[in-house]
Amino acid sequence: MRGGSFLTGLTLHVKPTFDIYADIGRDWINGYTYGSGGQTYGYGSNVLANPGQFTSQAALSGFTPYDLHSVTQETLGFWWAAYKGYYGAAKVGVQYSHTGVSAFSVRASQYGGSFTPYTFDNMILTSIRFYPM
Numbered sequence: 001m002r003g004g005s006f007l008t009g010l011t012l013h014v015k016p017t018f019d020i021y022a023d024i025g026r027d028w029i030n031g032y033t034y035g036s037g038g039q040t041y042g043y044g045s046n047v048l049a050n051p052g053q054f055t056s057q058a059a060l061s062g063f064t065p066y067d068l069h070s071v072t073q074e075t076l077g078f079w080w081a082a083y084k085g086y087y088g089a090a091k092v093g094v095q096y097s098h099t100g101v102s103a104f105s106v107r108a109s110q111y112g113g114s115f116t117p118y119t120f121d122n123m124i125l126t127s128i129r130f131y132p133m
Contacts, residue, residue: 001043003029017081028070031104043067044104066103066117073099077125088132097123 009023031044044067077095084090103117 001029001032003027017084019079021075021077021079023075024073026070026072029068031067031069044069069102069104071099071101073097086133088130090131091127091129093127093129095125095127097125099123 005025005027007023007025009021011019011021013019029044031042033040033042033044035041075095075097077093079091079093082090082092098120100118100120105116
């Protein structure tokens with residue numbers, strides 16, 4: 001199976017005490033389907049449907065029946081050097097992060113077609129750091 005990933009970022013030094021940054025990264029894998037002996041196998045194939053995957057029992061058990069296709073994360077944040085002196089340095093940071101996870105399309109014949117499962121999470125993170133001399 002083939003896949004890939006990338007990560008890139010940009011940092012802007014607004015002042016000697018203030019930096020703004022933005023990053024984006026993604027990991028993905030391509031699906032592969034093959035047949036042998038009249039059976040279909042593979043990863044990421046919408047030919048393979050599990051009728052039990054749409055039940056509440058499957059959701060409550062923590063069972064994830066989907067083959068993951070990609071994970072993407074974008075972040076935006078800043079660092080402020082609040083103090084720099086005889087005792088060390090203190091920095092304050094805030095970051096916003098959006099992470100999305102998508103699976104391959106799933107055949108759902110009982111619902112009349114297919115769909116692509118996707119979920120995401122938005123996070124705000126804060127940090128206060130002290131660097132002693």
